[in-house]
Amino acid sequence: MDVRREVEEIVGARWVVEGEDAALFGFDAFTAVKRRPRLVALPADEEQTVRLIALLYRSCTPMVFRGSGTSLSGSTVALTGEEVVVSLTRLNRVYSCEGLEIEVGPGLANVLVTRHAPHDLFYAPDPSSYSVCSIGGNVSHDSGGIHVPKYGSTFNSVVKLRVALCDGSVEDVGGTPYFNGANIFVGSEGSLGAVLRATLRLHPRPETTRTVLGAFQDVASAARAVSAIYEEGVIPAAVEMMDRNSIDVVEKSRYKAGYPDCAALLLVECDGYTPQVEEEVRRVRLVFECLGGEVMVPENPAESSRLWLGRKGAFPAMGVVSPAYLTLDSIVPRTELASVLEEVGRIAERYGVMVANVFHAADGNLHPLIPYNPESPKSLENALRAGWEIVEASMRCGGVPSGEHGVGIEKARFMHQYYSQSELEVLWRIKRAFDPDRLLNPYKMLYENPPETGDRVVSLLYTKPWEAE
Numbered sequence: 001m002d003v004r005r006e007v008e009e010i011v012g013a014r015w016v017v018e019g020e021d022a023a024l025f026g027f028d029a030f031t032a033v034k035r036r037p038r039l040v041a042l043p044a045d046e047e048q049t050v051r052l053i054a055l056l057y058r059s060c061t062p063m064v065f066r067g068s069g070t071s072l073s074g075s076t077v078a079l080t081g082e083e084v085v086v087s088l089t090r091l092n093r094v095y096s097c098e099g100l101e102i103e104v105g106p107g108l109a110n111v112l113v114t115r116h117a118p119h120d121l122f123y124a125p126d127p128s129s130y131s132v133c134s135i136g137g138n139v140s141h142d143s144g145g146i147h148v149p150k151y152g153s154t155f156n157s158v159v160k161l162r163v164a165l166c167d168g169s170v171e172d173v174g175g176t177p178y179f180n181g182a183n184i185f186v187g188s189e190g191s192l193g194a195v196l197r198a199t200l201r202l203h204p205r206p207e208t209t210r211t212v213l214g215a216f217q218d219v220a221s222a223a224r225a226v227s228a229i230y231e232e233g234v235i236p237a238a239v240e241m242m243d244r245n246s247i248d249v250v251e252k253s254r255y256k257a258g259y260p261d262c263a264a265l266l267l268v269e270c271d272g273y274t275p276q277v278e279e280e281v282r283r284v285r286l287v288f289e290c291l292g293g294e295v296m297v298p299e300n301p302a303e304s305s306r307l308w309l310g311r312k313g314a315f316p317a318m319g320v321v322s323p324a325y326l327t328l329d330s331i332v333p334r335t336e337l338a339s340v341l342e343e344v345g346r347i348a349e350r351y352g353v354m355v356a357n358v359f360h361a362a363d364g365n366l367h368p369l370i371p372y373n374p375e376s377p378k379s380l381e382n383a384l385r386a387g388w389e390i391v392e393a394s395m396r397c398g399g400v401p402s403g404e405h406g407v408g409i410e411k412a413r414f415m416h417q418y419y420s421q422s423e424l425e426v427l428w429r430i431k432r433a434f435d436p437d438r439l440l441n442p443y444k445m446l447y448e449n450p451p452e453t454g455d456r457v458v459s460l461l462y463t464k465p466w467e468a469e
């Protein structure tokens with residue numbers, strides 16, 4: 001069977017990428033591992049996609065589904081080099097928008113969902129990559145963003161999905177409040193099937209949105225303020241924290257926001273009806289002042305958006321420091337933020353790496369950014385080892401390895417540490433039911449033996465922490 005020729009017959013020669021050009025699809029925003037896939041196909045619509053998947057299934061060809069390629073965990077990398085990458089970016093139609101629901105193709109960029117919604121509604125999940133990342137990727141990583149504290153992650157906004165299973169059969173799942181078939185696909189990283197359509201929940205636009213910035217001279221007080229906001233009965237739309245390193249990086253970049261000189265700052269957003277928002281702002285201000293914070297409440301939307309653009313630009317701003325960096329994303333209980341951040345400082349010192357912390361503080365979702373020199377294997381290894389220690393410190397205090405960036409390649413080594421044997425067996429049963437021949441995104445999430453790639457970084461990433469390296 002000439003798979004290449006048949007792929008071309010389905011999608012057309014123009015939409016097949018191979019050779020040197022395929023290297024462009026050989027990496028994502030997890031910069032540590034790159035691998036050129038054998039072939040990339042970009043189907044135009046659902047019909048081509050299911051024919052393509054059925055062909056790959058019949059020919060026992062492993063496949064990796066891909067959206068915009070902004071994954072921070074390496075989950076789009078074709079590790080064995082045998083996989084065909086199926087890019088779903090061309091499936092970017094808006095099918096319908098009725099009531100509080102919108103039905104879209106997986107290739108649509110997150111930012112465009114709200115743009116296609118009626119002006120009094122919006123789509124809440126907004127990863128900082130929202131201008132480019134796709135809905136298919138968001139569903140498959142259960143992506144979050146700054147508005148998780150109030151509106152939840154992608155999981156809370158998925159109503160129904162149309163999926164292509166590994167043999168190309170199509171199922172519409174979800175839409176029920178119980179035994180909801182869509183739920184199992186959210187966060188499954190393309191390892192159970194391809195998302196062909198998503199029906200998403202929209203929210204009414206809040207009447208008023210206000211920002212409060214708190215600048216603290218010590219990290220512990222900023223961390224304490226996060227819990228104190230909730231103790232005051234406020235459910236904010238967003239609470240983000242930035243430490244001195246991340247503030248410095250942003251201020252040196254084109255995302256410069258004019259942040260105050262401080263050890264850590266909190267950016268809080270309150271939204272809803274005007275009187276309620278005013279009361280929440282009053283309470284947040286009080287919390288910050290009681291904990292020694294300097295408070296700033298922007299009076300106009302332009303000033304607020306400048307502060308938020310600085311936060312949202314913090315990842316790309318790291319380019320000022322280094323062309324490559326790792327972004328971990330473990331979750332810790334809110335009450336443990338101060339002690340874990342102290343531990344992060346000690347780990348950074350031990351490995352001689354810089355760590356910039358800029359993260360979703362309300363859900364305890366740390367984002368330590370660790371720059372490294374891509375030309376130096378030692379520098380990458382130090383960054384990786386520092387990152388692993390941060391994940392382990394998070395797990396020791398009751399946290400989880402990944403909050404929103406997915407397991408991918410980056411956190412594969414923690415699956416056997418975080419889950420018990422019996423939990424892993426349940427996950428394997430699900431995987432086998434959907435993908436008996438293990439053709440879908442191999443070595444992501446679940447694997448028995450590490451992939452044999454001959455790449456030292458890959459074997460480090462797949463070494464179980466308790467095994468000798």
Ligand SMILES: Cc1cc2nc3c(=O)[nH]c(=O)nc-3n(C[C@H](O)[C@H](O)[C@H](O)COP(=O)(O)OP(=O)(O)OC[C@H]3O[C@@H](n4cnc5c(N)ncnc54)[C@H](O)[C@@H]3O)c2cc1C
Nearest residue numbers: 067068069070071127128134136137138140144190195404
């Ligand atoms: C600067 C920057 C900021 C970021 N900020 C955030 C943030 O605030 N919050 C957050 O959660 N994430 C964030 N991310 C991570 C990333 O943007 C998200 O994980 C996003 O959802 C990935 O979408 P994508 O379209 O790029 O997917 P890809 O990277 O292409 O794919 C991600 C995963 O989804 C699978 N997949 C993609 N499409 C489909 C489909 N149609 N069917 C089945 N599987 C599919 C892939 O196989 C892969 O496993 C950030 C990334 C960057 C670079």
